[in-house]
Amino acid sequence: MKICVYPGSFDPVTNGHLDIIHRASRLCDKLIVAVLVNSSKTPVFTLDERVELIKRVVKDLPNVEIESFSGLLIDFMRRKKATVIIKGLRAVSDFEYELQMALLNKTLYPAVETLFMMTSISYSYLSSSSVREIAKHGGNIDELVPECIKEDIVKKFKAQPV
Numbered sequence: 001m002k003i004c005v006y007p008g009s010f011d012p013v014t015n016g017h018l019d020i021i022h023r024a025s026r027l028c029d030k031l032i033v034a035v036l037v038n039s040s041k042t043p044v045f046t047l048d049e050r051v052e053l054i055k056r057v058v059k060d061l062p063n064v065e066i067e068s069f070s071g072l073l074i075d076f077m078r079r080k081k082a083t084v085i086i087k088g089l090r091a092v093s094d095f096e097y098e099l100q101m102a103l104l105n106k107t108l109y110p111a112v113e114t115l116f117m118m119t120s121i122s123y124s125y126l127s128s129s130s131v132r133e134i135a136k137h138g139g140n141i142d143e144l145v146p147e148c149i150k151e152d153i154v155k156k157f158k159a160q161p162v
């Protein structure tokens with residue numbers, strides 16, 4: 001059984017993440033979307049909110065599970081008997097950091113492979129931080145996040161002081 005893990009902060013999940021989840025789910029028996037609990041960045045959405053938003057957008061994908069993790073990704077991978085890390089690459093600027101992570105993870109856990117998937121061109125400009133920035137200022141996020149979670153994101157920022 002080929003188990004792949006797609007890790008991230010998902011603060012919040014975007015159409016770019018969803019595109020990778022769809023495509024990666026076709027490459028493995030089980031895809032675990034792993035939501036990082038303790039990011040050095042302070043997330044806007046709580047862990048429960050981030051998990052719940054992803055659950056809603058992947059509900060039609062039977063081989064996708066959502067879990068959270070803290071600590072090292074490779075320890076989570078070992079626990080789940082997963083051997084492939086899925087990462088999305090949007091631009092050359094993502095590459096250097098991702099290469100470093102892939103090499104460090106390989107050093108810590110030699111059985112692991114990091115599989116880079118090129119983000120679809122229409123989402124190459126998209127990031128959770130840009131979604132947060134636009135939503136915070138009342139901009140239109142229709143093209144950036146799945147329809148079924150849009151209202152939750154808009155509401156979250158209405159409830160927050162700017």
Ligand code: PNS
Pocket residue numbers: 007008009010036039071072073074100101104105
């Ligand atoms: O969505 P993000 O914030 O870019 O995701 C980053 C993530 C969660 C993939 C990365 O920070 C991570 O793997 N964190 C877990 C801690 C870890 O294993 N760090 C060592 C990597 S060498």
